[in-house]
Amino acid sequence: MTTSHSAQHPAFDRRVEKAALAQEIKESRRAVLVVNTRSRRGARAYSEAKRRLIEAGIILDASYPVRHSERLPEIVREEIAKGRKFIIVGGGDGTISSVVDHFAYVSVVLGVLPLGTANSFARTLGIPLDLPGAIDILVSGKVFDVDLGKINDGYFANGSSIGMPAVIGRATPHALKKWLGRGAYLLVGASKFMRYGPFRCIITINGEETSFDALDVRIANGGYQGGVLVAPDANPDDGQIVVHILTEPSKWALGKEWARVALRAPFRAADIEVLKAPELVIDTVPKQDVAVDGEVITKTPIRVSVGREALIVMVPPAFVERVDPGSEGTSQGTMT
Template identity: 70%
Template sequence: MITRNDRQVSDRRAEKEAIEREIKGIRRAVLIVNTRSRRGAANWSEAKEQLLQAGIVLDGVYPVRNAEKLPDIVRDEIAKGQKLIIVGGGDGTVSSVARHFRDRGVVLGLLPLGTANSFARALGIPLDLQGAIDVLVDGKVADVDLGTINESHFVNGSSIGMPLIVGRATPHVLKKYFGRAAYALVAAGKFLRFKPFLCVVTASGVEHVFEALDVRIASGGYQGGVLVAREAKPDDGTIMVQILTGPSKWTMAKEWGRRAFGAPFGAANTVCLKAPEFLIDTDPSQHVSVDGEVITQTPVHARSC
């Protein structure tokens, strides 16, 4: 028996195949690069040349220094009927424009030119420029989930706690010259003043209460370029809330030390919950970041859409 959901999946698959054929047939795109991202200024011109050499006709090239203009440029190009819009930048860049692609029959092509590039890592996109362009030229169109924190969208993850504090305090110039190591340099100074907090997570009407050190709301499994939530998948219709628990910040130091060497968080100190949506509150109230950008404070409503 063919169900309604089966038909929806089949229709969506046919739509993706049609868009893919169209893109590969016309071989046209627009390139938009956030030159404030770590490798944006240094690589946008080379990205342009490599795309042209690969046979992609560029109807527009936008090296953008003011990131606030990115959503307007994307929206205008979608209105012109563009089918492939290539965006160069990091996780914050992608998060700022992703909502404009939702249900529009337009493909977002990604050049990972940021610091951590967690979204690209979750999708398996190569981090080198040539590898990422090869995916744009020869890859397939894929569906990924778009998450929301209140009314703000995210493509990879949202965080509460120490990673947010570090990300917020790490200056752009430090990330530009030291890459991911910049976060470790700032973390050393912030760690001694950090305190655990109470976190209440509600899913399907059930409350879960924790003494939390770090909370991650994940669509993808990476944070700061490190794999921290192997169970999170960017295309399964759910989001995952991962809570690092414990009364001592030294637990957090130990666990993030494990992650730095590629080991998973210890099961005894980690709780993972998966659902289409959550309500999350903390005491005291905590800042909440979306793909590295602080956008609100708890309480928040998180969902997959």
């Protein structure tokens, strides 16, 4: 993994790096477009996104409609190696997670086009989910650095889960997600729910071990998972990972919890144990699948940590004002 000046030298001022990138992008008006055309909206949106970006004054050095998602990390890695400074990635949360390792601690700005099913990372950053709105942020947003979560040696952008969401993530066919969107998760979840049961969750922070009987574990760098706000206390700019553990013994509590989240009902701390730390270890009995942004990547045990200010990304000005009050951020300025 290529490492930036700020990762090599902690004293290096991250603001200088962001300002230099913002200025270079503003002056050159150059970018690379990489779109996962297997994502729900990607196939329809690629041509329109390319046209709108060019009309907005962005010069595309390269553009890739990627049908086979396994090619995405390779393309991003190659473009970074060419010295590109602004790479726009279109797709869903799985697409972002598949490439985010290559953006961690490099002097390259990620632009997000939310074209997936849930678009949780875009929601966390306040990026509009419609194509014109998202492109407006790419053209006139602000360059800002946010934390990445890290599981073992791999980074994740937004959220991870252990329990029912991971079960659903493994069982939901891509074709079903493409045709039904978020409804695909509900359909598969209903079929898996009756056979689902609690597990033992052991969490270690600073050498101190705590265990719970858990139905669901959410690991959050940002507030959204599955397109729903599940961790309003998670902030991708505070150096902390938030863990929510649903501890009620009945699996029907899981259904009630997700219904409450979907209806945006008040948070009930009695139902959920909340832990916050920059680093922790999670194990379970029996072993459980671990899903990152909807894609199962490993099994427990896992080491979870924060990649502080690891990702430089184009965000709406309102996001900067919300997570970093008093900061003016780094304005890219209009490219037209």
